Amino acid sequence: MNFDINKLFVGIDLVEVDRFKDIEKQKKFIDNIFSKREINDCRGKNSFEESLAGRFAGKEAVKKTVEESIKFNEIEIINNKNGVPRVNFLNKKMSEKYKSIISISHLKSIAQAICITYKKT
């Protein structure tokens, strides 16, 4: 099997959870960043703010791994049934070109995420 390290990209990000307190009042900001599914997903978590901050860190981490400029709301991070966060590119061009995996962690004050992206083409 041929392994080409030039097709792998890594990105990391840290976010302050405080930034997401009372965020639902900022509807425009929310709509520009998160999908409805992401918001609903985070509502079911122990801490809405922490989980939202984790997704934001995740999106920043993903952005660091791709060559193009991509909008936050073109990246969706949803947990599977085991709680594992999965990255969906909502932009077809990006989903055809990249596959990303992600890991998220959060505390009361800080959320962080790391992303590894494989360039398929």
Ligand SMILES: CC(C)(COP(=O)(O)OP(=O)(O)OC[C@H]1O[C@@H](n2cnc3c(N)ncnc32)[C@H](O)[C@@H]1OP(=O)(O)O)[C@@H](O)C(=O)NCCC(=O)NCCS
């Ligand atoms: C998953 C686990 C490690 C989280 O650790 P924690 O210190 O409580 O929490 P952290 O802040 O570091 O991480 C939380 C994030 O981990 C991610 N996560 C949750 N479950 C996960 C899993 N099974 N695998 C990978 N990532 C997971 C989520 O993104 C979560 O944040 P979110 O719910 O807001 O999206 C812990 O709950 C655990 O050990 N669970 C048992 C393992 C398990 O559930 N396995 C499922 C069987 S496949």
